[in-house]
Amino acid sequence: MGASIAIVGSGPTGCYTAQALRKALPDAEIVIFERDPQPYGLVRTGVAPDHTGTKAVTRQFDRLFERERVKLVPGVEVGRTVALDELTKAFHAVVLATGLGADRRLGIAGETLARVTGSGAFARFANGAGGPRPDISGHILVIGAGNVAIDVARVALKGAGAFDGETSTSATIVARGTREAARFDPAMLKELEQAADGRLTLRFGLTPLSIRGEQTVSAILFQDSAGKTEEIACDSIVTAIGFEAEATALPYRPFETGAPVMLAPGLFAAGWFRRGPRGTIVDARAEGQTVAAAILESGCLTTERRGYDGLSLQDTQKALT
Ligand SMILES: Cc1cc2nc3c(=O)[nH]c(=O)nc-3n(C[C@H](O)[C@H](O)[C@H](O)COP(=O)(O)OP(=O)(O)OC[C@H]3O[C@@H](n4cnc5c(N)ncnc54)[C@H](O)[C@@H]3O)c2cc1C
Incomplete structure (x- = not known):
């Protein structure tokens, strides 16, 4: 099968990373896992409610899920509902874009x-x-x-x-x-x-x-x-x-003072999770492009992986339907 990439966190960094990856890899499986029932991180919960122009960026993110075959899996906290280890075994690349919430x-x-x-x-x-x-x-x-x-x-x-x-x-x-x-x-x-x-x-x-x-x-x-x-x-x-790092179920704490884009082969960090609580939605766009380029350059997309279908979470969801 083709490349499969998991993104953890549907804030602007996760969405812009998916957007850049979709451009570069039209056939790849791209899945965004989101802890909350609804997507978009601080664009939804942080940006002031009367700044509707800023929030309108979510319309271009909507298109990812509606037209560009990016799969959104809401209500799944990686580290709790599904182990990060399971993701790294199933996907060629995993991007941690979980923000910095406290x-x-x-x-x-x-x-x-x-x-x-x-x-x-x-x-x-x-x-x-x-x-x-x-x-x-x-x-x-x-x-x-x-x-x-x-x-x-x-x-x-x-x-x-x-x-x-x-x-x-x-x-x-x-x-x-x-x-x-x-x-x-x-x-x-x-x-x-x-x-x-x-x-x-x-x-x-x-x-x-x-x-x-x-x-x-x-x-x-x-x-x-x-x-x-x-x-x-x-x-x-x-x-x-x-803002500072909140208690997290992931084996990594957000890097408040900065970390490299690639944490380990096939595992990447992005956005406020990687850089600390600095920067805007515009910066998230550049970050998404940087992370997508790092994934492509890393050579990690050539290994054997099953993608979303390889997750036990997938079996549970199949059993429920
Ligand atoms: C109060 C406030 C107002 C702001 N206003 C503006 C503004 O007007 N304009 C502007 O440009 N910028 C603004 N910013 C900054 C902007 O919101 C950030 O730059 C941007 O949201 C950071 O994006 P991110 O994707 O890295 O993190 P986030 O937006 O925090 O997204 C992280 C996502 O990961 C999810 N997540 C966390 N842990 C897990 C897990 N284990 N499994 C699955 N999902 C997980 C979270 O639920 C969240 O949806 C504001 C920030 C704040 C705090």
């Missing part, structure tokens, strides 16, 4: 109080992808210096997506570094300022020391570069300070 924590006292949420959990709820509803009423304080912090403040002030009917009255974004060091996209900042209509404050050069409150957050204590402390009152806090 909110990075501040590591300060009070972080477990009610109404303190990570931006990943906030975005998942806003996108209708599940999880507990963060209470955003009152004054929301967002910690972070990137575009995710901007997204959180805008979604809260607008009551966008699943927050329909609930908005924050005001928002403060606080960054540890200087204004010049902040990674805010000017166009996104402008969009936020328009949505905020005077309800937004930006603060820089403040390091969070501890979160105050009894059961629910009431304030947060910061220190400036001169060592002076300042308490800012708030009704809720969202931390948008990046």
Whole structure:
């Protein structure tokens, strides 16, 4: 039989890898395994619900499954539902593109109080992808210096997506570094300022020391570069300070500081799983092309493999039908 390639994770990296492979190998079997019941990773659960233009990239990914004979297997967590080892035995090449899912924590006292949420959990709820509803009423304080912090403040002030009917009255974004060091996209900042209509404050050069409150957050204590402390009152806090590796059933942890594209013969790494939580959907496209080229160059497609039909998972599914 022809080449068979398994991709683990249907985020933009997995989908762009499938797209590049399909172009190069029109007859190959390409299967994407996805843990969630629905595909597209952070494009579905992370990108802000009011940024429909960005989310529209999923339409070109839909075509992979509808017209380009890429098989999507949702609801299958590789490492739990099917062993990675089984995949590497059945497919010529396996690509790990599982992302990097957990909110990075501040590591300060009070972080477990009610109404303190990570931006990943906030975005998942806003996108209708599940999880507990963060209470955003009152004054929301967002910690972070990137575009995710901007997204959180805008979604809260607008009551966008699943927050329909609930908005924050005001928002403060606080960054540890200087204004010049902040990674805010000017166009996104402008969009936020328009949505905020005077309800937004930006603060820089403040390091969070501890979160105050009894059961629910009431304030947060910061220190400036001169060592002076300042308490800012708030009704809720969202931390948008990046992402880190979550506990995974795979024998590999995501490589937060970078790894080669080929981990072992026939086993490849891509996207946030390989590079850490940096980069956009556009970067995922280039990554997909790089990984596809590495697979083609590696010579791994010539060995004897059974592909999807060789999986025990396949037997279980046959037995159920
Ligand atoms: C809150 C937020 C907002 C963002 N907004 C933007 C934006 O507006 N524009 C932009 O360009 N970029 C944005 N980004 C960045 C962008 O989402 C990432 O660059 C991109 O999604 C990374 O792609 P990925 O495929 O590597 O990982 P992911 O998108 O995380 O996809 C990984 C997939 O693997 C699946 N998976 C994990 N483990 C397993 C397993 N064991 N078995 C099977 N499947 C598994 C996951 O369920 C997931 O579907 C945002 C990121 C976040 C966090």
